[in-house]
Amino acid sequence: MGREKPGPTPRMTQATLAVLRALSEKPSEDMYGLQICSAAGLPSGTIHPILARLETAGWLDSFWEDIDPKQEGRPRRRYYRLSPNGNARAHNALARAEANRDSLRLRPAQAGGSTA
Numbered sequence: 516m517g518r519e520k521p522g523p524t525p526r527m528t529q530a531t532l533a534v535l536r537a538l539s540e541k542p543s544e545d546m547y548g549l550q551i552c553s554a555a556g557l558p559s560g561t562i563h564p565i566l567a568r569l570e571t572a573g574w575l576d577s578f579w580e581d582i583d584p585k586q587e588g589r590p591r592r593r594y595y596r597l598s599p600n601g602n603a604r605a606h607n608a609l610a611r612a613e614a615n616r617d618s619l620r621l622r623p624a625q626a627g628g629s630t631a
Contacts, residue, residue, distance in 0.1 A: 523571075523572055524572060525565075525568040525569055525572045525574070526568075527608055527611075527612065530555075530557055530561050530562070530565060531565050531568075531569075532608065532609060532612050533555040533556060533557055534551060534555050534557070534562055534565045534566065534569070535569075535597075535605040535608060535609055536554075536555065536609060537551050537554035537555040538551065538575075538595065538596070538597050538605065539597065539602070539605050539606065539609065540554065542596070542597050542602050543596075544596070545578075545594035545595065545596050546594065546595055546596070547580075547592035547593060547594050547595070548562065548563060548566070548592070548593060548595075551566070551595065566595055569601065570595075572601075573598060573600060573601060574597060574598060574600070574601030574604055574605060575595050575596065575597060575598060575601055576595070576596050576597075576598045576601075577593055577594060577595045577596075578593070578594055579591050579592070579593050579594075580592050580593075580594060
């Protein structure tokens with residue numbers, strides 16, 4: 516499967532968080548690119564660079580399926596899964612994003628703004 520040694524922490528954009536959410540929903544299930552696109556609500560051109568960054572950072576393991584494309588009538592799929600370390604890091608990143616979002620919702624009321 517993928518890398519053992521962690522690389523740099525990936526940027527936590529909204530798209531990266533959507534990919535992490537999709538992969539975190541079923542952490543023991545391998546998912547291929549189009550499944551992740553569908554689950555994250557993002558196009559292929561967006562998720563594949565994110566998947567590459569997450570794999571380089573050690574958050575993901577991946578493998579190519581072992582099929583004969585001619586026999587199957589389709590190209591081989593690359594499957595992804597959160598690594599054990601990546602699973603923990605993804606949960607932390609998602610929790611931080613949720614906490615940040617919640618704190619942003621509270622700021623206008625805390626600043627003395629109208630609640631009407």
